[in-house]
Amino acid sequence: MTRHFGPTKNIGTFYPPQRVLMGPGPSDTHPRVLAAMARPTLGHLDPVFTDMMEELKSLLRYAFQTSNLLTFPVSGPGSVGMEMCFVNMVNPGDKVIVCRNGVFGGRMIENVQRCGGTAVVVEDKWGAPVDPQKVEDALKQNPDAKIVAFVHAETSTGALSDARTLCEIAHRHNCLTIVDTVTSLGGSPLKVDEWKIDAIYSGSQKCLSCPPGLSPISFSERVVDLVKSRKTKVQSWFMDLNLLFGYWGSTRTYHHTAPTNALYALHESLLMLYEEGLEHSWARHQRNHEALKAGFETLGMEYLVEENSRLPQLNSVHVPQGIDEKEVRRRLLVDYSLEIGAGLGDFAGKIWRFGLMGYSSRMENVMLCLGALEAVLSDMGMKIEQGTAEAAAHQAYAAHPLPVESKKTAKAA
Numbered sequence: 209m210t211r212h213f214g215p216t217k218n219i220g221t222f223y224p225p226q227r228v229l230m231g232p233g234p235s236d237t238h239p240r241v242l243a244a245m246a247r248p249t250l251g252h253l254d255p256v257f258t259d260m261m262e263e264l265k266s267l268l269r270y271a272f273q274t275s276n277l278l279t280f281p282v283s284g285p286g287s288v289g290m291e292m293c294f295v296n297m298v299n300p301g302d303k304v305i306v307c308r309n310g311v312f313g314g315r316m317i318e319n320v321q322r323c324g325g326t327a328v329v330v331e332d333k334w335g336a337p338v339d340p341q342k343v344e345d346a347l348k349q350n351p352d353a354k355i356v357a358f359v360h361a362e363t364s365t366g367a368l369s370d371a372r373t374l375c376e377i378a379h380r381h382n383c384l385t386i387v388d389t390v391t392s393l394g395g396s397p398l399k400v401d402e403w404k405i406d407a408i409y410s411g412s413q414k415c416l417s418c419p420p421g422l423s424p425i426s427f428s429e430r431v432v433d434l435v436k437s438r439k440t441k442v443q444s445w446f447m448d449l450n451l452l453f454g455y456w457g458s459t460r461t462y463h464h465t466a467p468t469n470a471l472y473a474l475h476e477s478l479l480m481l482y483e484e485g486l487e488h489s490w491a492r493h494q495r496n497h498e499a500l501k502a503g504f505e506t507l508g509m510e511y512l513v514e515e516n517s518r519l520p521q522l523n524s525v526h527v528p529q530g531i532d533e534k535e536v537r538r539r540l541l542v543d544y545s546l547e548i549g550a551g552l553g554d555f556a557g558k559i560w561r562f563g564l565m566g567y568s569s570r571m572e573n574v575m576l577c578l579g580a581l582e583a584v585l586s587d588m589g590m591k592i593e594q595g596t597a598e599a600a601a602h603q604a605y606a607a608h609p610l611p612v613e614s615k616k617t618a619k620a621a
């Protein structure tokens with residue numbers, strides 16, 4: 209019998225090694241967040257737990273800068289948040305403008321098609337931001353389009369798109385917007401109400417210093433009206449917002465067993481973001497990016513994305529000529545316990561992706577990464593003067609002090 213279970217002989221408790229996560233996500237979880245997760249499990253209808261959920265929703269509204277009532281974490285990774293938006297908002301036959309400038313825009317197209325909708329694809333080069341003019345043109349050619357969907361921070365390339373302008377164009381053409389902010393929330397300026405984003409989803413494991421598995425979402429009143437007035441049932445039972453209103457709203461009826469301990473973690477991570485202040489967190493991500501970039505420049509490593517649309521939390525750089533990129537990643541992991549990301553699609557083997565997200569976005573990680581890269585690359589034959597990258601990073605830190613006041617301003621808001 210046992211052979212059906214695979215080898216079971218030497219199985220013991222699993223102790224993961226302590227890594228430094230500087231890839232495209234997950235990023236390092238803050239110790240405070242890990243500690244929160246280890247607290248006693250509560251029932252998902254326990255009044256103590258539901259009180260915590262109310263706090264969590266407020267903290268999430270702060271993070272998203274929205275007063276949307278329907279703001280809560282979906283039980284599932286960012287991909288479930290994405291699917292949640294599409295299955296509820298796209299009716300069979302609906303036309304949706306989808307912007308694709310990387311991997312995640314491609315997934316949005318899949319979602320539209322699986323909902324029975326038609327995706328009108330606005331293509332941009334991988335590494336470039338979404339071009340607002342192309343979106344405007346697509347909307348003029350498709351006056352019957354209902355929704356515009358795009359990725360704010362494209363993690364496959366490190367490009368940041370102008371969400372405010374794209375939403376403004378969509379609304380001028382009477383479209384609702386679906387915006388992927390999995391990698392931007394907490395790391396780059398994001399203002400849901402000010403920018404009039406209708407449907408937004410994110411992830412716990414990128415710039416929130418929290419483990420993977422939860423997807424914060426928020427929907428405007430216009431989306432709530434749309435979902436309530438649907439003539440066909442949402443094809444997914446689990447993701448049907450009409451049914452979820454019952455649990456996350458005021459009535460607290462059973463829908464599914466919420467992952468209580470994971471939600472303690474998100475509560476703690478959002479509390480930490482609130483204590484730090486959003487503006488301060490954005491500035492911290494920018495500052496660590498400036499230092500990493502200064503170090504990369506001394507190593508002759510060039511960015512994929514143009515300076516004005518670069519994400520501070522996701523640094524894509526070209527692999528230097530003649531370097532075995534896989535071997536570099538292997539050595540960083542084995543010798544330095546440092547994880548970085550590889551390129552995807554056409555960029556596989558051609559770029560590395562260095563994440564500086566959430567709790568991973570720290571000076572000590574920037575320094576570890578630059579020192580380790582110098583050692584590994586020079587060992588592999590590149591001419592490198594040891595210590596120059598760290599020195600450049602130190603200078604960049606000195607030139608970009610953190611705005612201490614922003615902390616108070618953000619808290620008062």
Ligand SMILES: *Cc1c(COP(=O)(O)O)cnc(C)c1O
Nearest residue numbers: 285286287312361363390391411
């Ligand atoms: C990571 C990511 C996702 C998917 O999130 P998962 O938690 O892996 O499902 C979606 N969109 C973007 C932009 C991402 O970076």
